[in-house]
Amino acid sequence: MSPPDDPHTWLNEHGDYLYRYAMSRLHNDELAQDMLQETLLAGWKGYARFAGQSSIRTWLVGILKHKIIDYIRHEIRGRNLTEAVESDPTSAFFNANGGWSESPDAWKENPEDLYSNEQFQKVLESCIDKLPEKQKIVFRMRDIVGEDTPTVCKCCDITSTHLHVLLHRARLSLRKCLNTHWFEKGTHS
Amino acid sequence: MKQACHYASRLASDSLDRPLSLWERLRLKLHLSMCSNCRNCDNNLKLMRQINTLIRKNHYGQLRLSEQQRQQLHKALDQHDNAIH
Numbered sequence: 001m002s003p004p005d006d007p008h009t010w011l012n013e014h015g016d017y018l019y020r021y022a023m024s025r026l027h028n029d030e031l032a033q034d035m036l037q038e039t040l041l042a043g044w045k046g047y048a049r050f051a052g053q054s055s056i057r058t059w060l061v062g063i064l065k066h067k068i069i070d071y072i073r074h075e076i077r078g079r080n081l082t083e084a085v086e087s088d089p090t091s092a093f094f095n096a097n098g099g100w101s102e103s104p105d106a107w108k109e110n111p112e113d114l115y116s117n118e119q120f121q122k123v124l125e126s127c128i129d130k131l132p133e134k135q136k137i138v139f140r141m142r143d144i145v146g147e148d149t150p151t152v153c154k155c156c157d158i159t160s161t162h163l164h165v166l167l168h169r170a171r172l173s174l175r176k177c178l179n180t181h182w183f184e185k186g187t188h189s
Numbered sequence: 190m191k192q193a194c195h196y197a198s199r200l201a202s203d204s205l206d207r208p209l210s211l212w213e214r215l216r217l218k219l220h221l222s223m224c225s226n227c228r229n230c231d232n233n234l235k236l237m238r239q240i241n242t243l244i245r246k247n248h249y250g251q252l253r254l255s256e257q258q259r260q261q262l263h264k265a266l267d268q269h270d271n272a273i274h
Contacts (some may be wrong), residue, residue, distance in 0.1 A: 007266045015262070016253045024249040033258050037265050039269070044269075090195065098192030104229040111239035115247070122241070141205065143241045168202040175233050187197055 005047065006042040014057045018064055024145055025068050035071070039064040065151075067118035072155045076137065083134045083166070090172050104175065108182050120182060135170035136161060143171075194227050201231040205238055253272055 018039060022032035043050075043060050050059050079159060096102045114120045128136060140165075142145045146156075153163050200209060200217040209217065221228050223232075 008263060011259070011266065019254045019258075020249050020252045022246065023252050024261070029258075033254075033262065037262055040262070040266060041269055044266075073257065090198070093198075094195045098195045100194050100226045100230075104233055106229045107233055107236055111236055111243060113238075115240050117245040121244075136246045142221060142241055144245055145224050146242070146245055164199075164203050164206060167206060171202050171205075171234055172198060172235065174237065175230065178237070179233070 007044045010040055010043065010056060010060060014060055017057065021061060021064060022068060024081075025033055025072070025141075025147070031071075032125060035067050036062060038067060042067075050181065069151065069155055075156065076156055079133075081134045081137075088169075090169055092178065093172055102169070105178075105183055105189060109183075127174050127181065130177060131170050131173060135166050135173070136148050138166045139170040142167060194230075195220065197227045198230055201227070201234055205234065205273070232257060 015036065018036050019032055025036065026032050039060055042063050046063075050056070054062075093101060107163045128139065131139060134156070138152055139156075141152045141155065141189070144150070149160055149163060155159055156163070158166075196218045197217055200213055201211075203209065204217070221231060
């Protein structure tokens, strides 16, 4: 059997997969479709360079991934987001001795129940929305999209240390917000 | 050990993104064994991560191209084909 080597076949066989990949990162229908189209065309143009060490799908995802990174990187640069590394907002959660200024509660509910609870999803979304812009971007990419560290760093033009600082800030703020608006309020059943 | 809980929260967060060094692992483990506040925080962060993973798998796992999008894409590929031949 000859390998499927035209973009129509690729679209039929891998279109949904590539579309999901693009949508989870771009959250925009039209944009995801454009990226998919560009990827198929770029793949077709560069097909001679596809040596077949990987599957067609893996190869196409690689092309799409680069296109998305370029796009996001450009977007983020254009917005000129800055966040000082020097002043540490997480200090607010701790007292002068480095202990918690407010004790974190034990959260009793399990992830599946929380996930399927629409009210909780709303609270989670609004808590994420309150994060400072740069933290929000890295948090979404890393924890919701599940992008690896080097990719997030590349998209945002930051070092891995800076990324860890931002994620620490985002997660502690989010933890506090969920605690206040959900877990502290007791049972929701 | 000043700033102990603050530092432990950073290690707990970092452990979701990178392998901790042996020294960091020991330090975090020792601190968590003595501090219920930080144990709660560590578990909270892990729970948040689990929920986010569920969102990713369930929400985006279902997405498909619509028939209309598929047709548009096929058409765009055809146009490109005609342009080079």
